[in-house]
Amino acid sequence: MLKRVLMMLGLTLWAGAAHSAQADSVALDGQVFLDQNENGIVDPGESGVAAVAVSNGREVVRTDAQGKYRIEVRDGDSLFVIKPANYRFPVGPDGMPRYWQHHAPNGIGKTLRFGGIAPALANGRFALLAEPGSAATLKVLLLADPQPKTATDVEYLRRDIIEPIAATHGAALGVILGDVVSDDLHLFDAVAKSLQPLSLPWLMVAGNHDIDFDAESDALSLASYRQRFGPDSLAWEERQSVFIALDNVVYEGHPKRRYVGGIREDQFEFLRSYLSSLDTDRLLVVLTHVPLFNVHHRGDDSFRPADRQRLFDLLSRFPKRLLLSGHTHAQRHYFHDSQDGWAGDTPLHEYNVGTASGGYWSGVPDQQGIPDTRMADGTPNGWAMLSIDASGDYRLSYQVARDPDHPGIELSGPAVLRRGSWPGVGLYANVLMGWAETRVEVRIDGGEWRRMHYSPGLDRQVLRENLDDDRADRLRGFDRLPEAVESVHRWRFSLPTHLAAGKHSIEVRAFDPWRGELRASSTYQLVDAP
Incomplete structure (x- = not known):
């Protein structure tokens, strides 16, 4: 009894x-x-x-x-x-x-290759710890697409990104903008372990390479990711800003293995419920993997237009806002306006962050055995820093991996020209954080500064590597760099050929809205030919 x-x-x-x-x-x-x-x-x-x-x-x-x-x-x-x-x-x-x-009393997706969610019962008790105080400026370390496909790639991530900045980064929060791994979800633990030397709390965003490809529906596609990293949509508040992370990869299910950028109905319900309770004093930062602008060049939408419009409508009452995305393995600033459905008084800024894995951990290895892994638009791999003041004003900077003194400008052009030849050979400046309105100037031999012409196009350094790979009769690296695509942050200047024979100095400066004046230098030579 x-x-x-x-x-x-x-x-x-x-x-x-x-x-x-x-x-x-x-x-x-x-x-x-x-x-x-x-x-x-x-x-x-x-x-x-x-x-x-x-x-x-x-x-x-x-x-x-x-x-x-x-x-x-x-x-x-x-x-x-x-x-x-x-x-x-x-x-x-x-x-x-x-x-x-x-x-999940009975677990979720138990038959999935990577295990899904183990049986668990929520008890609803959550602990908070007191924060003794924080700096006036919040610094956030941004990593897009670490995307290792093997344990070797995890080692590249550790040696190329993590270890060089572990003691100096100065951030209080970290963000990974999707593609934590590249399809092999067994590597989740290895990536998490590699991040530990940075001593940061991490906001994780799911990417299209973080899904269970054997899942039959979008609802199950992130079961293994959620088991390891928690909810696929979340929010996080700091004194200076509010962060909202959204899974925006809509998976069509096995065996199609296709996806599109979009937002689910339950996510919109969450956004409506949460955003309605927020004041508009702080900066609102939305974190996604797939960009909200169209990344396809063949006409079809990479992000569902109706979902983008609904999100824009929810964000429109916030005067301070910023979108951060990954996915493209390129870097650009995009300013949404009325043509995109944005109705705010000023354009909605989206920063598509250059990736930690760059060109998918590919290219010719250097003396340390780490591949070049330059992105297809010519941006070297690296990481970004978002700094937010108490007023909600923000600053962005991009740092090339293992090169703290990188000027933020990559120059390419001829080493030698015939004196008196037609002056039609270009010097190209890839300004990594630039966009169409960025002022970029050049001077030769310390002379007058002249404007460079905004000239989107294929990055010359990536194109050169592509051609060298084509001509090689052996593998130059484990994987070759991706084929060059249009860089939207490239400028051109026709080098003069009427100067005296000999070496001539080149100085290029770009005016970054957050870091100020950036400079890079090079030389070229003019020679007389019979």
């Missing part, structure tokens, strides 16, 4: 905690608390944290004065806390912040 009573009591408590595996949805009672001794449990004297946002990926609720809340959870939900400013999350052994719980 006692055994039966205890069993019934246990079932009652189970139902009260809303952990019914059979129900389509249940109401979960939880609490967000200040974990003063960092042991992960609510001890006597530890209080709840009020007004913290908690979401199931659709609804957003706020904690009461005791840090308590109630929210609906469905089988397969990832319950998560939106980090409030002036707090931080505990981190796990892998260095990743712990702000989510999966609710």
Whole structure:
């Protein structure tokens, strides 16, 4: 009899905690608390944290004065806390912040090759730690598409990006803009481990190479990713800004293996619920993998226009906003305007960040054995820094891997010309963070500064590597660089040939809106020919 009573009591408590595996949805009672001794449990004297946002990926609720809340959870939900400013999350052994719980009584996608989500029951209790204080300027380290396909590539990531900046980066937050790996999801753990020397909390965005390609639907396509890195849509608050990360890869399912950029209906529900509660004082940063501009050149849309318009409508009331994306393995600034459906008073800035893997960890290796891996538009691989002031004003910079003194300009042109020849041979300046309105100037031998002509086109250095690969009778690297594509940040100047015979100096300067004047230099020679 006692055994039966205890069993019934246990079932009652189970139902009260809303952990019914059979129900389509249940109401979960939880609490967000200040974990003063960092042991992960609510001890006597530890209080709840009020007004913290908690979401199931659709609804957003706020904690009461005791840090308590109630929210609906469905089988397969990832319950998560939106980090409030002036707090931080505990981190796990892998260095990743712990702000989510999966609710999947029977697991999700157990037959998937990479395992899907293991059986789990959300208990709704989340710990926060006090943030002792933060700098007036928030610095955010941006990595787009690390995308290792093998353990060797993970080693390149570690040696090329992570180790050289581990002690000097100065950031307080890290972001990975998708394609954490390249299809082999077993490498998730290796990438997470490689990031640990940076000692940063990470906001992760899912990419098209992070999905379970054997999933039969978009709903299951990120099961293994979510098991490792948590919800595929989330938000994060700092004093200077609010970040929203969105999975925007809509997968058509196995065996098609096709995808398009878009946003799901449950994500729009989350956005409406969360954005309606935000004031407009802080910078709003939206993180995605697939850019919102069209990256295809054959006419079809790479991002569903209706989804883009709905997102723009939600963002339009925020005067301070920034879009960050990856995916293209190129770098550009895009300014959405009325032709794209943007109705704001000023264009909506999207920075498509140059990738950590560059040209997919390809190209001729250097003396350290690390491949050139230049992107198809000529941008060397690297990382970016976003700096946000208390006012919400932001600054962006891009840093070439293992080259802290890189001027941000890549020059290419002839080494020698015949004196008196037709002056039609060009000097090209690839200004890595430039766009059409950037002022770029050149002078020869310290003379007068002259404007360079904005001239999008194939990057000469990538094209040269492509041709050298074509002519080679052996492999020059494990994989060759991708074929050159149009660089939208390239300028041209016809080198003069009427000067005296001999060597002549070239100086190029570009005016970056955040870093100021950037300079690069080179030389060319004029020779007399009979």
